[in-house]
Amino acid sequence: MARNGTAAFSSQGVGTVDVVVIVIYLAFCLATGIWATWRTNRGSISGYFLAGRDMLWFAIGASLFSSNIGSGSFVGLAGTGAASGIAVASYELNGLFCLLMLGWLVVPVYIASGVYTLPEYLKKRFGGQRLQIYMSVLSLLIYIFTKISVDMYAGTIFIQQAIGLDLYAGVVILLGISALYTILGGLKAVIYTDTLQTVIMVAGSIVLMILSFDKIGGIEKVYTLFPRSVPSPLVNGSDCGVPPSDAFHLLRDAVTGSIPWPGNVVGITILSCWYFCFDQVLVQRSLAAKNMHHVKGGSILAAYLKILPLFTTVFPGMISRILFTDQVACVDPKICKDVCDNEAGCTNIAYPKLVVELMPEGLKGLMLASMMAALMSSLTSVFNSASTLFTMDIWQRVRPGSTEGELLVVGRIFIIILVVISVVWIPVLQASQGGQLFNYIQAVTGYLAPPILSLFLLAIFWTRTNEAGAFWGLMIGLVVGLTRMGLDFGYGSPKCGEEEFRPAIISKVHFLHFTIILFFLSLFAMIIITLFTEPIPNKHLTRLTWWSRHSLQDREPFKEEQEFQSLATSIQNKKMETQKEVKMTKWRHALYVICGYEPPKPVTATEAEIAEQNRLLRSITEKGKWKWFVNINAIVLMTLGIFLWGFFG
DSSP states (O other): OOGGGTTTOOOOOOOHHHHHHHHHHHHHHHHHHHHHHHHSOTTSHHHHHHGGGOBOHHHHHHHHHHHHSOHHHHHHHHHHHHHHOGGGGHHHHHHHHHHHHIIIIIHHHHHHHTOSSHHHHHHHHHOSSHHHHHHHHHHHHHHIIIIIHHHHHHHHHHHHHHHOOOHHHHHHHHHHHHHHHHHHHHHHHHHHHHHHHHHHHHHHHHHHHHHHHHHHTSHHHHHHHGGGOOOSSOSTTOOTTOOOTTTTOSSBOTTTOSSBHHIIIIIHHHHHHHHHHSOHHHHHHHHTBSSHHHHHHHHHHHHHHTTTHIIIIIHHHHHHHHHTHHHHTOOSHHHHHHHHSOTTOOGGGHHHHHHHHHSOTTHHHHHHHHHHHHHHHHHHHHHHHHHHHIIIIIIHHHSTTOOHHHHHHHHHHHHHHHHHHHHHHHHHHHTSGGGOHHHHHHHHHHHHSHHHHHHHHHHHHOTTOOHHHHHHHHHHHHHHHHHHHHHHHHHOOOOTTOOOOSOHHHHTSOHHHHHHHHHHHHHHHHHHHHHTSOOOOGGGOTTSSGGGTTOOSOOOOOHHHHHHHHHHHHHHHHHHHHOOOOOOOHHHHHHHHHHTOOOOOOOOSOHHHHHHHHHHHTOOOOOHHHHHHHHHHHHHHHHHHHHHHHHHO
């Protein structure tokens, strides 16, 4: 094997067969999206944003996994693995347990409450509107900073490595493909295409894993060669670029470790619980399930798939460093600029470098197609969830009399606006966290998400929590989190060989340790303020907490809820009275087809039938053998997860 891989491989780019494979994949993916689009009732809010709530477990599980494991995860996990070893896989192994928490503890409350979005749940749970608006705006900001721009950037890294296309040209191409069927078809189109893309992603990553281990000589060789993969030249005689001695341990030193063990055990748990249980993108998939058996079945499938990234992504990233040490692990800013156009470092190219250099023609096209699948599944999931949040929680609040047609068109237009804002953020993302994409994602999340987790945990499991405690606890957490984030991005990171110039709150307190501090600060603030303010009467909390989820009583809405609903109904009735029946012109019909909007059909069901349908949509009952089947699988999964933590800990 040639030292640093410089003589062992030469970049071949993509061949004709690869291009054919990619084109076939894109055509098939688009055909699947269009097919799903025409199966969807796109003229209703439930049909567009929640897929009619009739999705099956395998589609839910595949969508949960592919929405979570996007191209940002492939690039980020492999890149951080190449930089510092397997500890980054803690995020994936931790997610296994949080997916079970999603299906067993959290989704039953959401379904019982009959909500479309998590901010809508907060409006019902606490009353008022400031929590709903705040959560909607913050969620959209998180999507821009950590999801959309990250996935676009990661996807274009693959395009750059494969065909040398300009960064922003790659962004435009990828966005055009992924936005099309999302805007047209809604959540059902997204979930069906996610299912297809999950199969391709898993198959492609397993093929590359086998080829990688075969090239290096097996996993034992990784243990032997990774510590020796030191780039040359080093900068100013420093140890930058030298692999850490604890590269093969999940749990590392509490002070000097790149992912210290307290942050790993507690901090990552906080981030994972928020992401899988209290983030609209992941929760929305489960809300689309046909019933609770399919909710839990989807969580189980996704949890089994979460075991794969350690072996299919992290270890291959480390192998890429071994094969291409001077390029992937470069520390000299000039060399890094030449290699990957990023002076902060090139570990992000570890996975695409492996794909382009190692895979034969045809399989290379399959793998690039799977990376596009990862990108598009993540983008489409976020697009749909973001448009749901904006439409249902912000626009409907601004215009209470909005018709379904208006809401559906606004949701689609908002996707386009969101994309433009995300593209503008890419240059900031490029230079952050020493070039390690996954660390950037988790750091930003660690500054913004802990107060949200503390809020939802108290909302669901502590009936006494009131609106004042929830809101002011969130505000305290937001100010502290934004202060740390501003300092972090304002100071930046010292380059290799530079003296530490950042204040101790940044240099001495790891972002995962800060995550723990921020979570408990927000939690205690909410508890203390709640205890000093008036409680919410139980008549407003029916089916909105874990303890009342099975209640058969009717919930009494808050006074402001009733007033808002009366206003919205009054405005809609006036519109119907003043509207004249106009024959639809050809151009308007064509516009409806392009926008994917179907005029709502007349409702023929009786009030009793509508009430029964709503009751079934909020039902969380479970019966028979499937209840035992999913529970046994949950126990098996937890046992397997504990074994992996013990083995690699």
